Amino acid sequence: MSIITAEPATPLRLTGIRKKFGGIVAIEQFDLDVGAGEIVALVGDNGAGKSTLIKIISGLYQPSEGEISLNGEPVVFRDASDAREKGVEVVYQDLALVPEQPVYMNMFLGRELTKGPIGILDRKGMAKQTQELVDTLDVRIPSARATLSDLSGGQRQGIAICRATHWASGIVLLDEPTAALGVAETAKVEELIVKLKERGMAVLIVSHNMDQVFRIADRVSVLRRGTQVATKKLSDTSHNEVVAMITGLVS
Amino acid sequence: MSIITAEPATPLRLTGIRKKFGGIVAIEQFDLDVGAGEIVALVGDNGAGKSTLIKIISGLYQPSEGEISLNGEPVVFRDASDAREKGVEVVYQDLALVPEQPVYMNMFLGRELTKGPIGILDRKGMAKQTQELVDTLDVRIPSARATLSDLSGGQRQGIAICRATHWASGIVLLDEPTAALGVAETAKVEELIVKLKERGMAVLIVSHNMDQVFRIADRVSVLRRGTQVATKKLSDTSHNEVVAMITGLVS
């Protein structure tokens, strides 16, 4: 692990993260740096602890032990708004959208546009911008004013991705962002992620799709049953080696 | 479309299915037969209408027009229990599990095991069987008595698949069943689906994963923006042709 020098501090650093739920240890010990303009993939079997880690970084869970630093500064998030204020944007696996609200409201939730001197909600503006954002992803939705719960699974995931990437300013966490997406939509989202990287974001992506990992990530970190097995440059490893580390068939 | 003869009737036949939500037409017109011992894949972009079709067959939605026949008999399902009683088992995209109940309860919901002369719930028996079922799928869960909402996304999907396949007796509908699963778990589930086919079930699977479609399905039906583009034998088509039909880049 590098010692902090005069060079720009690492956007995201995790040190000795550990998480227990009651008696169950979900994460044993986890260390990782994600640099600016870097995409790190987090892979592992079902129940390995990937989403738990994402939720810890985004302030939804508090780690049982360990430390998170953003840009060299240790931080303690009491809740998700804390993390969000520090520039952490997330696509959660369970999406975390509000089902009975219109799509545009979900897109702007907590950051609604207002207009006029007394700050009236700008519903029209939000709907328009939402449509534009969704269009860039090739995700077709019936209307930006549709109720979220009427959308298909992939459409909802598209909304969640649009929301996170639109507001991204420093760190982006993506938990299986393309799981519900079609072929074309997935390609568009991968493009988008690469663009985030080019804009200098630190991206941490969870994926079960090895092809995807090899297509877009710079490094990969493997979790197995809560234990961090290894963190490697993708150029230094192979498809088979990663799968072997995930399943534990080769150590 | 074949005329019904003396040979065993088709397990599942859809004729002229059409579905509108208010002003939106989700499915224009859909016809399909799924034979015994056959796996048909249903593919299409996000929002194409795949899940809507699954929900129509499983009795959750009523079609605006069209007819469903099971084993040659036209049926009208008022709700999901009707379909279930006729032997239609489903893995829904949004899983349809009860979050605050233990895993084993979810596995046996609506068909709980009982014991003793007055029919007391056999919690122990259900937990034991659940653990066994989940083990065969390689999905690791903390415990069969864990609360469902504490499970990871993949673990939940595993439970939903176990439930549907365990009770399968005639028709199995799977809506993106491996979207949240890891590499090893996906392989196991594909194995299981092939076994269902070997047991003579009619299987309809929705998937965005073309490799998977080509690995396990016999035929594929393509939906684009609610319109049925084509239904083909997989041996008569290619990866590229299917993708082209999905995206509509080649007609």
Place this chain on the structure above:
Amino acid sequence: MTTASSSAGVLARLRGVTWTNYVVYIGFALVFLYFAITQTQYFLNPANLTNIVIQAAPITIMAIGTVFVLSTGQIDLSIGSTVALSALSAAVALEATQQWWIGAAAGLGVGALVGFVNGVFVTWVRLPSFLVTLATMGLVAGIARQLTDLQAVPVSNGPFVWLFGGGSLLGIPILLWWTIAALAVGWHLLRQRRYGAHVLAVGNDASAARVSGIKVTRVRMMVLIGSSMTAALAGLLYAGRLESARYTLGETDLMTVIAAAIVGGTSLFGGKGTVLGALIGSLLMSMINNGLILAGLNVSQQMIVRGVIILLAVSFSLRGKKNN
């Protein structure tokens, strides 16, 4: 394609239309028509119609506060006793100072305090709002009884009585102005401001709201304070109109207020609220009470017929809405 399935298609199309959201007005219209026909002479008398609206004023205002509380998935049972404590505090303060604004401030201050206490226990101690407000309901009622030892307190301050009771402006009774103001503020907050969007989001899915950066705790606190403040305002209106305050004021209003909100289309389980609906709901209740008295029924008969009318009116209004 059978006839059955295509008529099902028509039905499905009809159901899809969003006017189902507005049919609560049908129930209202039906009840209105019923009384207009059976009790023409008295019911349609303009003074009588004005009375219906004016009598509904405190209920309407509290129902607006309750819309916000229910929308966040909470409930406030303490509003009834807050009415009494606010009215009594105002009356006592008026007696001591004879300054209308001190009386008003005393009443509203009491409301804010009750709401704050509710909020603290709901958000910091994280107790169910039902239990917290049930406890404070008793607590506040006890304090109201203690305050003047069960004595009613006259209110004789002219400006206060004008402002909260008998006054009128541009020929329109002041209670109507208060109703209009509460509606405008409530509607603006719920529909036009971020606050309203956050209220609905918290009630619909609190954890999704939380990860979207909404201060869930603060929203829950605010709606509880708001609800108590509407109850306090209702207390002032009772005090102004009756020119007196008593510990029994508001005692029986709780169910009417919640019913008004729910009849209007607000969900008891959060995530759905409408301010205009609360007005309709509250007018419906007021109209039914008025019509039944005009019909000359005794109390028992009124209770029976009221139950039947509510069932019918609501059946016409809400039937067919999906309610999973």
Place this chain on the structure above:
Amino acid sequence: MTTASSSAGVLARLRGVTWTNYVVYIGFALVFLYFAITQTQYFLNPANLTNIVIQAAPITIMAIGTVFVLSTGQIDLSIGSTVALSALSAAVALEATQQWWIGAAAGLGVGALVGFVNGVFVTWVRLPSFLVTLATMGLVAGIARQLTDLQAVPVSNGPFVWLFGGGSLLGIPILLWWTIAALAVGWHLLRQRRYGAHVLAVGNDASAARVSGIKVTRVRMMVLIGSSMTAALAGLLYAGRLESARYTLGETDLMTVIAAAIVGGTSLFGGKGTVLGALIGSLLMSMINNGLILAGLNVSQQMIVRGVIILLAVSFSLRGKKNN
């Protein structure tokens, strides 16, 4: 690794332990201890302790019915007036026939009917249970008032009074037996039978329950009938104990019953219910009422202190439970 984060770790570990589900008993124990210490002489008297349980009997029984209703995500506001109508019907039937079982059947039959009407409007017409039961609450109360024209009706049938009021068996008061029986049946239904699993599933996620083949409509109907039947039984118990029936019986029980269920750990929003918790909740309420009278406080003070004690007891019990 800072001290702060490791002490947070300890806290997190403590929170993870499932005993948080059982701490409602802590609140109960604390209140018990408080009265045992401050009112030793009178409170701990065995006769007094028996009184607490016996007085709680109707509330406990109704709370058990309410646990089922709340568990499915509904609410039944009509129980209070069903108590009165059941008691009066039983008393009138007894007067006419002097057969204890006809009286009991009349009371319980009325309960089943009210529950069925509630169920029809909730499941077939698909109205919110809050509105339906609010309407039938008034309707049933009106009928109860009409039935005997506000007159109280004495109950003099020996077997009836023994069975539902003053009797005792094996040295244990009959009301205690009823409580035990209701607990056993309620616990068995909720924990040991499919029915209970379906009730919780419907309340937790109705659409998931539906696709799992659960007859959601039937479950909703059943719990409403069950709830009215517990209210009817409570009515019989009141009639037996008071050796008379009156239209005001049960009028003030509604909130106490719901509070007992919720204090016990049942959720107002469905999906979570506990029968034993309802017992504890109801005993807690009964104990507080008892202790405050013994403490010699005046009525206003009783109301204030009751509110404070409920807040504190519940704070100790429910604090720290996750409540998203």
Place this chain on the structure above:
Amino acid sequence: DAGGAPSDDVPTDTVIDQFGTVTATEGPNGEQPTPASDLELTEEQIAELENGGYRAAIAWHELSSWSNAIQAGIEDELDRLGVEIVSTTDAKFDAATQANQVQTALSLKPDVILGQAVDPVTANAVYQDAVDQNVKLVFADQAPDDYSYGKEYQSVLTDDLFQIGQRAGNAMCDAVPDGGEIAVLYYDADFHVTNFRDASFLSTIAAECPDVKIVAKEGFSDPNKAEEIANPLLTRHPDLAGVYTSWAVPAQGVLSALKNAGNSTTKIVTVDLDDTIAADMAADGNVAAIVADEAYDYGRAMATAAALAILEEPAPEFAVSDSVSITKDNVADGYEAWNQEVPSAVLDASKQ
């Protein structure tokens, strides 16, 4: 019009019509009244009480400013006699609650229970435990139906309900012109005190000013919502000369309806002292007269009866307290009857 016509008939089958024409206050079993002011204790009796360490429990059917005035009388007198009040309860008009409260209070081993039963039928069972434990019972207004004097209970004290109704009736006759129309707002519940008083009011009107027409009898169950009843009443009978209400709380609603309709001619007569009603009367408002009982002395008489019961001395079977008619001219008399200062609000009102 079909709907309106029947509603113009004045009902004759209400809870206040069940008594028919009443002529005097007597017990339900024909007990003859003794004046409450006759109750007295001897020096020896007082001494015995002071040294006895006796205990009393008070069980109200419902609390109000009236019961407060009584309670004050009871407290002062029992205090003087050295009898400790160990509990006070409010049954909120619920018989089952009262049963619980009496049962609980018995744990405190009182020597006597004073108070008012929710109703005489349910009260049989409510007080049975007390009877069994030989606790003495002194009731306000009515004893349990099946109880007999000197056996199960020791004394009943009551207002002269007939006199109150009669005073109210006479006040109404004075307040409205000959041939005027009046309305009655009665408590639509089975509650003896108000039912009987209202019956006496009706009888008095019929006897003393038969040309005054009773054009409406409206029942209420929620006294806080009387305005909702008064408004339609005024719509239907715009020429009302007077309104009688069973007690002061509903009168408040009527007053409000009149004020808001700008009506200063319709007169109100009601029962029970109430600061707000008294203030209106003092300020020459709509309220013409109030009838108030001598509640404080009533309370003291109850305490005295309780003391006699403790000492196993005979207390009167049926003692009756007086009442006063209050108009603008003698407001102070009313407050004296309740042993209270005339509140400044009422004094101010009378100066205007």
